Amino acid sequence: MNLTVRIWRQAGPATEGRLVSYPVAGLSPDMSFLELLDVLNQELIAAGEEPVAFDHDCREGICGSCGVVINGQAHGPERTTSCQLHLRSFADGDVIDVEPWRAKGFPVIKDLVVDRSALDRIVQAGGYVSAPTGSAPDAHATPIPKPDADLAFDNATCIGCGACVAACPNGSATLFTAAKVTHLSLLPQGQPERAQRVLDMVDAMDAEGFGGCTNTGECVASCPKGIPFASISALNREFRKASRSGRR
Amino acid sequence: MPDFVTGDPIADTKAPAAPLENRWDERKFAAKLVNPANRRKHRVLVVGTGLAGGSAGATLAEQGYHVVQFCVQDSPRRAHSVAAQGGINAAKNYRNDGDSVYRLFHDTVKSGDFRSRESNVYRLAQVSAQIIDQAVAQGVPFAREYGGLLDTRSFGGVQVQRTFYARGQTGQQLLIGAYQALSRQVDAGNVELHPRTEMLDLVVVDGRARGIVARDLVTGEITTHLADAVVLATGGYGNVFYLSTNAKGSNATAIWRAHKRGAYFANPCFTQIHPTCIPRSGEHQSKLTLMSESLRNDGRIWVPKQPGDPRPPSDIPEDERDYYLERQYPSFGNLVPRDIASRAAKNVCDAGFGVGPGGLGVYLDFADAIARLGRPAIEARYGNLFDMYQRITAEDPYAVPMRIYPAIHYTMGGLWVDYDLQSTIPGLFVIGEANFSDHGANRLGASALMQGLADGYFVLPATLNDYLGGTRLGEVPADAVTPVETEARERIARLLAVRGTRSVDSFHRELGLLMWDHCGMSRTREGLRKALDRVPELRAEFWRDVRIPGRGDELNQELEKANRVADFLELAELLLVDALAREESCGGHFREEHQTPDGEARRDDENFAYVAAWEYGTPPVLHREQLTFEHVHPTQRSYT
Numbered sequence: 001m002n003l004t005v006r007i008w009r010q011a012g013p014a015t016e017g018r019l020v021s022y023p024v025a026g027l028s029p030d031m032s033f034l035e036l037l038d039v040l041n042q043e044l045i046a047a048g049e050e051p052v053a054f055d056h057d058c059r060e061g062i063c064g065s066c067g068v069v070i071n072g073q074a075h076g077p078e079r080t081t082s083c084q085l086h087l088r089s090f091a092d093g094d095v096i097d098v099e100p101w102r103a104k105g106f107p108v109i110k111d112l113v114v115d116r117s118a119l120d121r122i123v124q125a126g127g128y129v130s131a132p133t134g135s136a137p138d139a140h141a142t143p144i145p146k147p148d149a150d151l152a153f154d155n156a157t158c159i160g161c162g163a164c165v166a167a168c169p170n171g172s173a174t175l176f177t178a179a180k181v182t183h184l185s186l187l188p189q190g191q192p193e194r195a196q197r198v199l200d201m202v203d204a205m206d207a208e209g210f211g212g213c214t215n216t217g218e219c220v221a222s223c224p225k226g227i228p229f230a231s232i233s234a235l236n237r238e239f240r241k242a243s244r245s246g247r248r
Numbered sequence: 249m250p251d252f253v254t255g256d257p258i259a260d261t262k263a264p265a266a267p268l269e270n271r272w273d274e275r276k277f278a279a280k281l282v283n284p285a286n287r288r289k290h291r292v293l294v295v296g297t298g299l300a301g302g303s304a305g306a307t308l309a310e311q312g313y314h315v316v317q318f319c320v321q322d323s324p325r326r327a328h329s330v331a332a333q334g335g336i337n338a339a340k341n342y343r344n345d346g347d348s349v350y351r352l353f354h355d356t357v358k359s360g361d362f363r364s365r366e367s368n369v370y371r372l373a374q375v376s377a378q379i380i381d382q383a384v385a386q387g388v389p390f391a392r393e394y395g396g397l398l399d400t401r402s403f404g405g406v407q408v409q410r411t412f413y414a415r416g417q418t419g420q421q422l423l424i425g426a427y428q429a430l431s432r433q434v435d436a437g438n439v440e441l442h443p444r445t446e447m448l449d450l451v452v453v454d455g456r457a458r459g460i461v462a463r464d465l466v467t468g469e470i471t472t473h474l475a476d477a478v479v480l481a482t483g484g485y486g487n488v489f490y491l492s493t494n495a496k497g498s499n500a501t502a503i504w505r506a507h508k509r510g511a512y513f514a515n516p517c518f519t520q521i522h523p524t525c526i527p528r529s530g531e532h533q534s535k536l537t538l539m540s541e542s543l544r545n546d547g548r549i550w551v552p553k554q555p556g557d558p559r560p561p562s563d564i565p566e567d568e569r570d571y572y573l574e575r576q577y578p579s580f581g582n583l584v585p586r587d588i589a590s591r592a593a594k595n596v597c598d599a600g601f602g603v604g605p606g607g608l609g610v611y612l613d614f615a616d617a618i619a620r621l622g623r624p625a626i627e628a629r630y631g632n633l634f635d636m637y638q639r640i641t642a643e644d645p646y647a648v649p650m651r652i653y654p655a656i657h658y659t660m661g662g663l664w665v666d667y668d669l670q671s672t673i674p675g676l677f678v679i680g681e682a683n684f685s686d687h688g689a690n691r692l693g694a695s696a697l698m699q700g701l702a703d704g705y706f707v708l709p710a711t712l713n714d715y716l717g718g719t720r721l722g723e724v725p726a727d728a729v730t731p732v733e734t735e736a737r738e739r740i741a742r743l744l745a746v747r748g749t750r751s752v753d754s755f756h757r758e759l760g761l762l763m764w765d766h767c768g769m770s771r772t773r774e775g776l777r778k779a780l781d782r783v784p785e786l787r788a789e790f791w792r793d794v795r796i797p798g799r800g801d802e803l804n805q806e807l808e809k810a811n812r813v814a815d816f817l818e819l820a821e822l823l824l825v826d827a828l829a830r831e832e833s834c835g836g837h838f839r840e841e842h843q844t845p846d847g848e849a850r851r852d853d854e855n856f857a858y859v860a861a862w863e864y865g866t867p868p869v870l871h872r873e874q875l876t877f878e879h880v881h882p883t884q885r886s887y888t
Contacts (some may be wrong), residue, residue, distance in 0.1 A: 012802065030529040030642075038534055038753075045751045045806070050797045053805055055322065057495040059535050061636065062420055063326040084639050109466055110803045117443065120323050124435040128428035129387045133307040133705045136378070136385035140342065143396025153389040153414060156421060160325055189387045 001027045001092040005040065007052055008099040010108055017108065019097065029088035033076065034059060034066060036087060037098075053111040059083040061224065064159030067166070068112050069099040074163035074222040081161060081224045101162050103171035105210040116162045118208035119176060125204035126197040127180040129189045148186050155183035157225045164219035164227075170211030175219035177205050178235035179227045185238055195242035202239055251780070251825045255869040258512070258861050262667035262711075263367035268879060269349075272371045275667065276710050280717030287312035290716050291475040293460055295447045295502050297324030299419070299697055300680025301481030302426035303704030309433035311709060316473055317430070318442045318462060320497055320808075325427040328483055328495040329700060332419025333540035333633070334403060335411035336383075336697040338376040343400060347408040349373045354880050356695060359405045359585050360660075360688020361835040361851060362882040363515070363859070365875065367667055368685045375706045376698050380412055382705055386425040390414050403693040404541050405585035405887075411694045416540050416632045422697055426704070446808065447502040448736040450478065450509045450676065453728045456721070457506075457676035461736045465808060468801040470737055472729050476721050477675045477712060480506060481704065484659035484681040486519065488816045488823065489768070490760020492656035493525060493538040499812035500819050503663050503682050511671040512861040512871060514684035515661035516819065517827035520691050520836045521769050522657035523589035526640055526650075527609040536655040537640055539612075539633055541693045544582045544589070546617035546626065547650070549573050551610050555600035561611055561649050572596055580887040587690040587836050587849075588887060590654035594769045595847065597653070604651040613649035654769060658696060660687040660836065661826075664861040664873075668711035669703060672861075675719070677712060679703035684859065689835025740800050743810050748793030752809045755790045756816070759783070763820055767827050770838045776828045783824065787817040822868055829870065832856045844884075853882050 002025045010017030024040050031039075034056050041051035057065040061084040070076030076085045090096065098112065106114040144152075156179075164175035181198050184190030190197070213232060220229045264274040282290070290313050294305045297319040305317045319327060339352040352373035357364060380398070384390065390412050391399040400409045414421040433439040444465040451459035451472060459474035485500035486492040507513045524539045550569045557564060573592060574581045584592075593610050596602065603609050618626050623646060627634070634645045641651070662684040663671050669685070671678050680700040687695065762782055766775035790813070798804040833842040833849035834856070842850045857877075863869040 028530050028532060031532050032534075035532050035534050039532065042751055042753060045795060045797060048797070051806060053803055057321060057326060057497045058328060058331045059496060060331050060537050061639075062417065063321075063328070063330050063495060064323075065321065065326050078639075080639060084636070086639070086642070088642060113803060116322055120325070120431065120434075120441075120443075123325075123428065124431040126435075128432045129385065130432060131382070131385035131387075131429070132310045133303070133382060133429075133709070134378075136381035139340070139380045139384040139390075140397055142384070144392055145396050146392045146394050149389055149392040149396075152387075153391075153421075156389050156414075156424065157417060159330075159420070160323065183389065184387050187387050187389070189385055 001029060001087065003027060003036070003087070003090060003093070004095045005036070006095065006097045007112070009052070009111055012110055013107055027087055029086065031087045032059065032083055033070070033085040033087065034083045053113045055113050056083060062159060064161040067101055067161045067163055069101065069166060071097050074101070074167040075224055079224060101166035103165045103210070105165060105171060105173060105208050106162060118210070119160050119162060119173065121208060122173065122177055122201055122204045123180065126193065126200035127184070129184060130193060131189065142188050144187060152183050152186040155179045155227060155231055158227055159225055161224065163222045163224060165210065167218040167222035168211065169216055169218065170214060172213045173205050173208070173210040174213035174232055174235065175223060175227055177201050178231040181238055182231045182234045194238070195245050198235065198238040198242045250867055251828060252867045252870050255863060255871045258664070258871040258873045260365065260666045260873065268366065268370050271367050272374055279710060279714035282713050282717045284312050288314055290314065291316060292477050292479060292712070293318070293473055293475045294479045294481060295460065296327065296481035296483060296682070297427070297430065298327035298329035298481060298483060298680060299423055299426060299700030300704040301479070302327065302423060302430050303701050304479055304481060304679060304708050305439055306426060306429035306433055307705050307709045308712065309438035315433070315439045316442070316475065317439055318445045318447060320444065320446050320465065322443055324430060324441065324443065325424060327423060328498050329423045329697070330420045331495065332697055333416040333538065334542040335401065335413035335418045335694040336379065336422065337403070337410050337692070337694045338380045338412055338698065339373050339410060340377050340380060342398060343409045345408045347410050351408065352376060352410065355406050356686070356692050357688070357880040358885060359690055359692040361690055361849070361885060362688065362853065362857065362877060363518070363834055363875065364686055364688030366877060366879055371707065372686050372699055372702050375702045378706060379698060379701045383422055383425050386429060388414065388421045388425040401542060402545060402583065404544060404583050404589065405692050413542070416630065419697060422701065426701070448505065449732050450506045451724070451729055451732050452509050452673060453724050456674045458724050459729070461733050463740070466803050468799070468804070470733060470740070472733050474724050474729070476716055477677060479677045479679060479708065480663065480682050481679045482682045484662065485819060486656045486659050488759070488820050489656040489763050490756050491528065491533060491536050491764070493522060493536050496535060499815070501812050501815050503678070504815040504819050506663060506671070506673070506676060508864050509673065510864070511673050511676055512664040512863055513661070513822060514664035514859050514861045515826065516823040516862070517767070517830060517837050518660035518689050518835060519656060520586060520658040520660060521590040521654045523586055523593055523654050524612065524652045525655035526637065527604055527653040529605065537636070538655070538657065539637060539650065539652060541586070543612060543630060543633060546629070547582065547612040547614050548616055549582050549610055549612055551596050551601040551603060556607070561613070570601070577887045584887045585690060586693060590769060591838060593654055609651035609653045611649035612652045614645065615649070618646065656764070658691055660684065660689060660691055664859070668714065669708050670711070670715065675715060677708055679708050689837055740807070740811070743794070743807065743814070744796055744800055746791065746794050746796065748795045750793050751795055752806055752813050755786065755794060756813045759786060759817060759820055763823070767824055770840050771827050772840045773828065776824050780821065780824045780828070783817065783821045790814065790817055822862055825868060826860055826862065829860065830856060851882070857882070
């Protein structure tokens with residue numbers, strides 16, 4: 001199949017970017033979207049031009065490295081990661097726009113590569129259980145009801161790709177933060193730091209320049225791992241409860 | 249020139265000469281301690297943030313050391329450990345099915361085809377139980393039973409259920425546990441984190457590892473970081489084959505450059521081929537995707553009895569199917585270890601029974617399991633894997649059998665380390681997949697996560713104390729650093745100056761295909777020779793003709809790749825020499841010249857019960873570490 005991709009090219013954070021159109025021919029519908037970019041890059045290199053910079057690594061949909069806005073949607077038309085999107089999702093002859101994640105919290109580094117380290121700083125603010133190595137009791141000492149463990153797992157599946165931020169009209173990182181807060185607040189191990197965790201993580205999220213949440217739901221629609229909308233309500237509940245308790 | 253020369257034998261002098269079950273305790277007791285107040289004066293560099301690096305960095309920082317941590321990804325949470333799916337072994341015996349530390353030890357030594365060290369493997373089995381406790385305490389959401397206790401499942405090569413799992417995302421969940429522990433230390437100021445940074449070289453002063461030269465992948469800036477010890481946790485080198493289940497960024501640069509500075513490289517030819525990968529669909533393929541081995545618990549593997557049978561699988565009646573693993577290995581059936589399952593798949597495909605495009609595939613069929621357990625049960629166990637398969641192949645595995653084929657997965661070889669996980673360069677420690685020590689010639693499924701975390705949480709933090717407590721380290725003189733940094737700068741400049749005609753990927757693909765054809769699932773003297781002739785030519789062509797657009801002082805992904813492929817082109821040659829020198833078959837290393845009449849691997853314990861530890865040189869120097877087996881007596885591995 002043949003496609004035309006219009007790709008955001010930007011040499012660096014301080015330079016202006018623009019969409020550049022590239023026709024790519026002889027593609028297979030079994031190729032992943034990133035393999036399309038591979039093919040294009042080989043052609044660009046052969047032509048003496050600079051290849052398109054994009055983040056990617058495992059190409060199995062789990063590392064969360066990849067992520068581009070495809071035709072206005074984070075990770076494109078299917079609910080998956082960009083590496084697991086295949087060209088069979090497009091029609092022969094399509095023109096496809098490819099842009100980086102856009103959000104105040106994610107400055108562009110080059111082309112489609114953005115800086116997502118703000119998400120790490122949100123986790124550093126409290127997204128953990130303080131359990132120094134070697135101090136753990138036997139794993140069976142604390143049974144956890146299966147429904148709780150399953151729901152915690154559903155939230156723990158977040159891969160930190162940042163699609164939720166890119167999809168949000170406010171550039172909010174609420175779904176990301178909600179997933180972590182919900183995961184840990186459901187488990188007995190997460191209880192002692194529960195109130196402090198949510199207050200610190202929400203503070204960090206605001207300090208990084210992410211916007212507020214207005215329950216638009218675009219984040220949930222674009223999340224490749226299906227983090228539920230209910231997690232945002234859970235985050236809000238946790239936050240209100242912790243604020244009232246005055247725990248700091 | 250000969251392929252290699254033989255040097256003095258090498259030995260591990262750190263494992264105490266105590267009974268097996270007391271060795272680790274004795275080593276820990278004999279190891280020097282560092283007073284907590286003095287720990288903060290020590291800087292330790294940790295390269296890599298996967299299960300091994302992340303757990304090591306977090307634990308060392310908790311102990312009070314000042315840790316400086318590096319990863320090539322934009323976040324430590326993306327290290328390739330994240331992609332491990334199936335599970336992690338631990339000798340908890342929660343199932344009361346006869347498991348024990350000794351049995352896990354026994355299974356691991358046997359599965360490794362008697363090419364691993366008994367001391368190391370026993371310790372691994374010992375600390376496995378603690379790993380599960382640690383992960384649960386961090387909030388890792390392992391699968392649970394309705395009673396609230398942890399669930400387990402079985403994996404290839406064993407007959408007990410000792411594998412703990414978090415759906416099909418065990419690696420991700422364990423890694424996030426370690427990443428969160430590390431994040432906590434970053435916040436506390438005990439860990440200084442450098443993401444998007446790549447190690448280019450090792451700084452060795454007076455024979456000791458004292459730092460690294462690293463490149464900031466965004467700005468291109470090259471800087472030296474000094475410390476009292478260096479820990480490499482940089483994973484395996486499977487990407488030498490180009491197509492593998494490794495992440496695209498997985499590379500061998502850190503361990504290869506350390507090797508060139510004096511660290512011995514052990515058993516490079518031991519490569520694990522994983523039996524349950526999605527077959528490749530075309531020339532465009534950039535990597536291969538693994539389906540978890542856990543699928544073999546309920547999936548039955550078969551091919552049509554008639555070669556090239558054109559019928560869809562559902563039209564092939566039972567008596568015209570060959571469930572070849574169940575037929576050949578009745579007691580382990582579909583759960584034979586990875587090397588056995590992979591070779592069996594290759595053999596049936598080579599004999600013309602393969603299915604799918606090019607005949608390079610076998611069926612992994614869940615029809616029986618769905619009929620027996622119902623679709624919801626299968627969905628609960630493997631749902632995400634089925635979705636992933638459907639997404640990649642556009643086939644519904646609930647309705648038609650999956651097609652699978654073996655692919656390069658894990659490298660058991662790596663830098664040589666002693667019982668303390670210290671390389672032949674004092675002060676350079678190597679942990680996780682980057683070292684060679686625990687898996688022998690074949691890794692038991694669900695043991696990679698166990699080893700990474702054992703090394704990082706429990707082993708290294710104990711042995712590093714001994715090194716730091718027992719060594720007086722002076723200041724690093726500036727003139728020791730400058731030449732290493734200059735060399736690193738010059739190499740980058742040299743790569744950029746080639747301005748040739750061929751892309752980095754075209755070299756990498758050619759190298760990978762050559763290695764797969766001649767040093768993949770089976771190896772012959774003739775094929776290895778052929779590859780050994782070609783690799784040096786290809787390397788010369790690379791340095792003459794590679795084309796890298798852009799500059800060195802910016803984000804330049806082609807430059808990053810070129811830098812790594814140049815190392816793969818050197819490592820590949822050592823891998824071939826090692827495979828040629830090992831005139832026997834064992835584990836993942838199958839030399840066609842050495843097989844039993846029924847096609848199984850034939851080990852030669854008399855001549856090859858050793859670790860091949862290679863010293864860098866032209867030609868390379870082989871130092872043999874003799875392996876002794878006091879507890880698990882080498883026998884022909886049998887799974888029938």
